[in-house]
Amino acid sequence: xxEISLHILDIAQNSxxxxxxxxxxxFIRDSINKxxxxxxxxxxxxxxxxxxxxxTDPFTTTRKHRKVGLGLSLxxxxxxxxxxxxxxxxxxxxxxxxxxxxxxESIDSLPVGDLTSVITILITTDRNINxxxxxxxxxxxxxxxxxxxxxxxxxxxxxxxxxxxxxxxDLINNELVELQIxx
Amino acid sequence: xxxxxxxxxLKKLRERIKSNIDLREKGNNIEEMILIKxxxxxxxxxxxxxxxxxxxxxxxxxxxxxNVVVTQTGCMGYCHSEPTVEITLPGKEGxxxxxxxxxxxxxxxxRYIKSGELVDGxxxxxxxxxx
Numbered sequence: 001x002x003e004i005s006l007h008i009l010d011i012a013q014n015s016x017x018x019x020x021x022x023x024x025x026x027f028i029r030d031s032i033n034k035x036x037x038x039x040x041x042x043x044x045x046x047x048x049x050x051x052x053x054x055x056t057d058p059f060t061t062t063r064k065h066r067k068v069g070l071g072l073s074l075x076x077x078x079x080x081x082x083x084x085x086x087x088x089x090x091x092x093x094x095x096x097x098x099x100x101x102x103x104x105e106s107i108d109s110l111p112v113g114d115l116t117s118v119i120t121i122l123i124t125t126d127r128n129i130n131x132x133x134x135x136x137x138x139x140x141x142x143x144x145x146x147x148x149x150x151x152x153x154x155x156x157x158x159x160x161x162x163x164x165x166x167x168x169x170d171l172i173n174n175e176l177v178e179l180q181i182x183x
Numbered sequence: 184x185x186x187x188x189x190x191x192x193l194k195k196l197r198e199r200i201k202s203n204i205d206l207r208e209k210g211n212n213i214e215e216m217i218l219i220k221x222x223x224x225x226x227x228x229x230x231x232x233x234x235x236x237x238x239x240x241x242x243x244x245x246x247x248x249x250n251v252v253v254t255q256t257g258c259m260g261y262c263h264s265e266p267t268v269e270i271t272l273p274g275k276e277g278x279x280x281x282x283x284x285x286x287x288x289x290x291x292x293x294r295y296i297k298s299g300e301l302v303d304g305x306x307x308x309x310x311x312x313x314x
Contacts, residue, residue, distance in 0.1 A: 009223060009228055013228075124254070
């Protein structure tokens with residue numbers, strides 16, 4: 001995992017597996033505190049208290065077909081090396097929020113990476129999972145959700161249709177560049 | 184807050200896609216599309232699944248293949264062969280290809296998607312899709 005974006009993709013996968021129907025993803029560039037921050041919030045199954053205590057342990061996983069779960073452990077490592085922070089808040093049957101921050105002036109900090117592709121992939125994953133994306137750069141904001149897209153394309157065209165996906169990708173890219181999210 | 188104005192352009196695109204689908208299917212099922220799933224759990228992501236997804240989108244656009252749905256899926260249990268891609272041609276069973284790189288993407292489009300010819304790298308189908 002060598003980009004912040006890839007961590008977002010990975011964390012959001014956990015939300016999908018937790019059966020979430022709504023996933024909010026916030027990406028913030030805070031030029032005052034020199035931070036990149038993201039928050040992934042879902043309404044999925046949540047994590048029980050016992051698991052939550054050891055959730056960043058690489059040998060903690062709820063999967064049956066392999067014995068390791070590296071996602072959150074790697075995120076913890078990445079935020080630490082970037083002089084940032086990570087928090088997980090979770091309530092069983094209510095949902096989970098993962099927050100992470102990265103000091104972008106730290107020499108070991110991760111680059112943002114290809115946020116456009118990651119958000120495109122997530123937002124067009126499933127018409128039953130409403131992914132709500134917000135990018136905030138100081139005081140400017142851009143938002144787009146799966147629902148916004150479905151409102152335009154209707155019921156009879158697949159959300160993952162290649163033309164829809166590449167349209168959404170161009171759109172997000174233009175907006176993120178305008179927001180100067182990459183610095 | 185400036186809502187994306189150009190999102191409305193998606194409606195135009197919708198009409199175009201719809202007429203393309205109608206032309207091709209002539210009353211058949213819209214489901215008759217090529218389905219490409221790229222596995223994107225921690226293992227897949229770390230192995231470069233996102234790049235593979237992007238090359239599929241770019242290459243398919245270049246080849247003007249339009250009846251395709253590209254999406255992502257979770258870990259299928261083949262962490263050793265990531266990035267993995269499942270391709271389902273209309274009316275056929277899905278086939279999983281492992282260790283896919285950008286060169287492989289081109290080969291898959293050229294040989295499997297266009298002409299249904301099997302290529303190297305197939306993961307045998309005695310698998311169970313976990314998600």
